[in-house]
């Protein structure tokens with residue numbers, strides 16, 4: 736009960752801090768898939784990686800250095816009809832780095848002098864997660880919202896298990912199938 740109350744209180748503080756900046760977000764994290772692009776097209780045949788930035792903020796209780804990079808996962812997707820699909824196996828990032836690539840104000844603005852947490856996800860890991868028994872979301876020009884979740888690495892908070900979330904949209908581009 737105590738833990739739950741603390742968690743909600745923390746979420747409220749982070750939420751208020753981020754809302755104060757007038758930005759779109761789910762709960763705490765400003766996520767920018769493909770920094771520099773606003774439409775975020777994803778070629779579903781790509782064997783490469785999908786770059787994702789958790790954008791650093793000045794006016795927030797949460798800094799990107801507080802996020803434990805190995806805990807960042809794509810945990811699910813919001814369909815265009817508004818229904819949620821949570822992945823049975825959340826998709827982990829394969830690499831991470833602190834680097835300034837984006838700005839919370841504008842998806843095309845580029846670096847703003849504040850470090851962002853850059854994560855690389857294998858495109859094929861994400862595509863596999865989007866094709867489940869329940870639904871195949873991998874269709875051309877389908878726009879879906881990815882849900883990202885992370886845990887903080889602040890040692891004093893360990894055990895409370897605060898979950899930090901953020902979302903961003905991607906536009907699926909299915910190339911011609913061979914055969």
Ligand SMILES: [Ca+2]
Nearest residue numbers: 768769770772
């Ligand atoms: Ca983007």
Ligand SMILES: [Ca+2]
Nearest residue numbers: 835837847849
């Ligand atoms: Ca930045």
